[in-house]
Amino acid sequence: MKLTTGYECAGCGVQRALHELLHFRFLEAFKYNALFVISIPILLVVFIIHLSKNETLNQILKRFFGSKIFIFLVLIIVFVFSLLKNTDFYKDFILNL
Secondary structure, eight states: OHHHHSOOOTTTTHHHHHHHHHTTOHHHHHHHOHHHHHHHHHHHHHHHHHHSOOHHHHHHHHHHHTSHHHHHHHHHHHHHHHHHHTSHHHHHHHHTO
C-alpha cells in the first residue's frame, strides 16, 4: 500500500514491532506499530478467559466475537488508526517518545 499510495496501512511495522517485542524493547515496538502492541495484552486476556473452564464467560466471548458489532468495531479501529498513523501529529508524537 505504501508503494502504491505513499501512505502506511494499519499493519505497517508489525513485523518490526514483533521483533522488538521478542527482544523486550517495548518502546521501540510501540513506535513501529502501536495498535499491534496494544492489542497483544487484550488478546492474551481473551485467550486466558477462553482457556478457563468458565462456561458463562466463554459464551459471552463467543457471542461478542461472532457479532456484527465486533466486526464493525474492529474495522473502525483499524481504519481510524490507518488515518491517524499518516498524520504529522502521530509521527511527531511517536518520535518524541
